[in-house]
Amino acid sequence: MILDGKALSEKRLEILKEQIEDAGLYPHLATVLVGQDPASQMYVRMKHRACERVGIGSVGIELPAEATTQEVLAAVNRLNNDCDIAGILVQLPLPARVDTERVIEAVLPAKDVDGFHPTNLGKLFSGHPAFVPCTPQGIMTILAEYGIETEGKNAVVVGRSVDVGRPMAALLLNANATVTICHSKTQNLPAIMRQADILVSAIGRANFVRADMVKEGAVVVDVGINHDENGKLCGDVDFEAVKEKASAITPVPGGVGPMTIATLMENTFRAARANSCTRVL
Numbered sequence: 643m644i645l646d647g648k649a650l651s652e653k654r655l656e657i658l659k660e661q662i663e664d665a666g667l668y669p670h671l672a673t674v675l676v677g678q679d680p681a682s683q684m685y686v687r688m689k690h691r692a693c694e695r696v697g698i699g700s701v702g703i704e705l706p707a708e709a710t711t712q713e714v715l716a717a718v719n720r721l722n723n724d725c726d727i728a729g730i731l732v733q734l735p736l737p738a739r740v741d742t743e744r745v746i747e748a749v750l751p752a753k754d755v756d757g758f759h760p761t762n763l764g765k766l767f768s769g770h771p772a773f774v775p776c777t778p779q780g781i782m783t784i785l786a787e788y789g790i791e792t793e794g795k796n797a798v799v800v801g802r803s804v805d806v807g808r809p810m811a812a813l814l815l816n817a818n819a820t821v822t823i824c825h826s827k828t829q830n831l832p833a834i835m836r837q838a839d840i841l842v843s844a845i846g847r848a849n850f851v852r853a854d855m856v857k858e859g860a861v862v863v864d865v866g867i868n869h870d871e872n873g874k875l876c877g878d879v880d881f882e883a884v885k886e887k888a889s890a891i892t893p894v895p896g897g898v899g900p901m902t903i904a905t906l907m908e909n910t911f912r913a914a915r916a917n918s919c920t921r922v923l
């Protein structure tokens with residue numbers, strides 16, 4: 643079974659559009675983009691396009707590549723204090739000179755639609771999620787929509803990033819899976835991967851996950867964003883071989899990526915409903 647994240651995201655965006663209409667709200671999402679990285683520019687454009695589709699206004703703040711931490715913090719603070727802005731997304735990665743940690747911590751948790759603020763990550767890890775990072779939350783939505791059970795299952799997450807691996811593990815744990823997080827220093831990685839009923843790969847290497855690392859009947863979720871030798875977008879998984887062995891698998895493109903954006907829209911609507919305007923001076 644192919645887990646069609648693209649189709650599911652379209653369906654979720656349609657539903658969300660109606661919910662926003664019915665609520666009589668016109669939420670706004672602000673994106674902060676520092677520098678001119680073409681991939682980051684493309685992602686931000688995709689987010690603004692999704693906003694337009696569902697009736698969310700978007701404000702794009704663009705800062706030069708040379709911007710200082712102070713300048714990025716000032717932009718975030720203005721958005722924190724702007725009652726018209728429901729959600730704030732600081733596009734990552736930021737240029738190396740900028741203190742990413744400080745910037746993420748400057749975003750008001752109530753506007754942190756990325757779910758990267760330590761307060762929101764802490765709530766997720768304590769089993770009381772508020773805003774949850776969009777990629778892993780989108781993956782949970784895929785699993786739920788396709789009726790894939792997590793309770794008691796062996797889930798193996800390969801990758802320990804703050805945006806994907808760690809929150810993915812927390813979500814699966816909250817959903818009663820038995821969770822293993824693997825990373826670049828993990829020993830006997832293929833043997834651990836073969837134990838997985840649910841295997842989530844967020845490694846960042848094309849064709850890393852081969853059929854012999856996958857248990858017969860496993861659910862395989864591919865979070866990779868890579869390019870093959872021809873420059874074509876591909877995930878971490880050797881899709882053609884692994885799909886013969888998996889019971890269900892997400893493709894790249896058309897799997898996790900579109901669900902990340904749909905979830906961002908859902909988080910922004912949530913923020914708009916919850917936010918009474920807070921001023922921080």
Ligand SMILES: Nc1nc(=O)c2c([nH]1)NC[C@@H]1CN(c3ccc(C(=O)N[C@@H](CCC(=O)O)C(=O)O)cc3)C=[N+]21
Binds near residue numbers: 733734899900901903
């Ligand atoms: N603060 C922040 N929040 C993010 O959520 C965030 C970020 N920074 N930095 C970069 C990553 C990456 N990301 C993607 C979103 C959509 C697709 C997506 O829709 N991909 C399409 C393909 C798009 C294409 O054609 O390249 C797909 O997989 O079908 C992929 C990747 C969000 N990110």
Ligand SMILES: [Mg+2]
Binds near residue numbers: 803805806
């Ligand atoms: Mg990552």
